[in-house]
Amino acid sequence: MFRIGCGAGFSGDRVDAPRSVVAAIAAAGSGGALIFETLGERTLALGHIARRQDPSKGYEPLLEEFLEPILAQCVTAGITIVGNFGQANPPAAAKAIQSIADRLGLGALRIAIVCGDDLTGKIDLDATERWEGDSRLPEIDGEIIAINAYIGAAPIAEAIKAGAQIVVTGRVADPALALGPLVAHFGWDWADLDRMAAGTLVGHLLECGSQVTGGFFADPGRKDVPDTANIGFPIAEVEADGSFVITKAEGTGGLVDLRTVKEQLLYEIHDPASYLTPDVTLDITGVQLSQLGPDRVQVSGARGHAAPECLKATVGFYGDWLGEAEISYAGPNALARARLAVTTINERILRRGLALRHRADIIGTVSAFDSDEGDLLFDYSDTGAGDYRVRFAFASANQRDVERAAQEVNALYCCGPAGGGGVRQSVRPRVRTLSHLVPRHLVHPSFSFAGGTP
């Protein structure tokens, strides 16, 4: 049996979470792996911008905080760390990790760097197809920051087989973070598609951290979760046949049951018979779950089909400017005054001829569910009183127009409805992303050891 835990489900996750995971795997006494998934579509583009500004940056900003508390125990207990925390600059991340090891007196670690995902300047996007899910989005109309392909588990597995204690990657398919260590441990054959599917499913369930152990799940009275302030992150106990149990460390909060596993099983899945990854097409339509005991759910029945011919690549490019401005209305007739603020700003933008996209939300009514056009905004019934925050959002390639629109919201202080207060405004540049499909033969994943370690 092989244990894999997850230390982070996104960039910005709880930095104290990995401790209980590592302690539990170490206590079991037979080594294992710890994965960190800290790379979203937007995070990667931001990493590239950070690296441009400072060649020593561009990796996960919380890297040191994630690793410092657990690095020594992982090394001692034979727990391999695999993370896409290299983001846009895996070599710099490897250097930072060795610095932590030096501070902790751990000596030179075998840190592998996976590369080959960064296609920036190496491919002709016009010769590739756009990923169907983004097919109706506008064309790329800003300077391209980066192109990164989702690569598979092979370089991770090879690095671990070659003795890596830590594997630093940039963009890889999230489940590959788990599949790599599993292939290295069990020696699974890449052509054994059901094993590839099982390992991919392990990764899919682990990759979002506590989302499978009671995070993003609590709904008081319907779905109660114990000790949400100390939710334990997941550990998968994987057998050689690919079946596995999802659990978490004893003494932590959260829960693992059929409901938490089902929600995560289908999270960001489209066709359940055909979840595309670089390593395999995962079919979860026959997956069986069974609760073996408290916080222990067994998962089996993943099936694999041939991997797709193309890899998905994320294209990050400079986008437009986003302005946000807010103002509050409270007490008798608050909703009517909030609506008047909306129509006033709409009219002001027209009169000033500002060319921008805009929307208004009245927070306290239907802001989260509404469309940009505000279809639901004026149908919501007025209770006669309340505490509403009006939030305006503006976007344009023209920074000055966005600033002018935000300034119009500020002007509601004097020129708007009665009793408006608490204006806050911000204007910032946006990074945008689109996905393209890149033929595999254009992508060459590989790994090397940092610092020339043989």
Place this chain on the structure above:
Amino acid sequence: MNATVQVTKLHTIAHGRSGDKGNRLNVNIIAFDEKHWPVLRDQVTAERVAELFAHRGVTEVRRYELAQLHALNFVIEDALEGGVNSSLAIDTHGKCLSYLVLGMDVQVQDEMVTGTPPGAEMQKVP
């Protein structure tokens, strides 16, 4: 005696989570108890979900059934106002949107569906 029919929110018999990839939203809807699976299967249709999101310019809703999990998965195209990097919405990921679906009315026969949902007994907060 005739069967009685009660109208309730989907939220009382089901749970779910939404996720995004680009401008594509997925929402899974899962019955707490297998006895309510037919309610989901028969009443929570792709057409009704498309209606809920019509004002957001949805172009297509595909529904997948996972009977052994008592779960439905909806793939909803163009519901995210351009996606996380270009939306003007507060919730650019659409993480709130599973609850738009869970607010849907469904008809349940012969029972009260208030109180603690089945399957939660093991997880009571101590």
